[in-house]
Amino acid sequence: xxxxxFMLENLTDRLGQALRNLRGVGKLSEDNMEEALQEVRKAxxxxxxxxxxxxDFVNKVKEACVGQxxxxxxxxxQW
Numbered sequence: 001x002x003x004x005x006f007m008l009e010n011l012t013d014r015l016g017q018a019l020r021n022l023r024g025v026g027k028l029s030e031d032n033m034e035e036a037l038q039e040v041r042k043a044x045x046x047x048x049x050x051x052x053x054x055x056d057f058v059n060k061v062k063e064a065c066v067g068q069x070x071x072x073x074x075x076x077x078q079w
Contacts, residue, residue, distance in 0.1 A: 007046075007047050007048070008047070010043075010046065010047070011043050011044070011046070011047040014039060014040075014042070014043035014046065015039075015040060015043050017039065018035075018036040018037075018039035018040050018043065019036065021035060021036045021039070022036050028065045028066055029066060030062070030066055033062060033065065033066065037058050037061065037062060040057075040058055040061070041054050041055070041058045044057065044058075
């Protein structure tokens with residue numbers, strides 16, 4: 001139970017850091033998302049998510065977000 005709690009807390013922290021890296025960006029691009037998505041992938045793998053699931057998730061997020069205009073009241077990290 002303690003290990004699962006630690007893994008979840010670590011995953012939460014790492015995902016939060018990855019999203020904070022996108023703050024202040026007006027438009028999502030492959031360049032400004034690449035580092036954040038690498039961190040997301042590493043965080044998922046560190047939490048024992050199967051590598052194919054992590055890869056597919058990151059690819060779907062990238063496809064859905066690249067080129068999207070960011071809503072003025074929502075930061076890219078929140079998006």
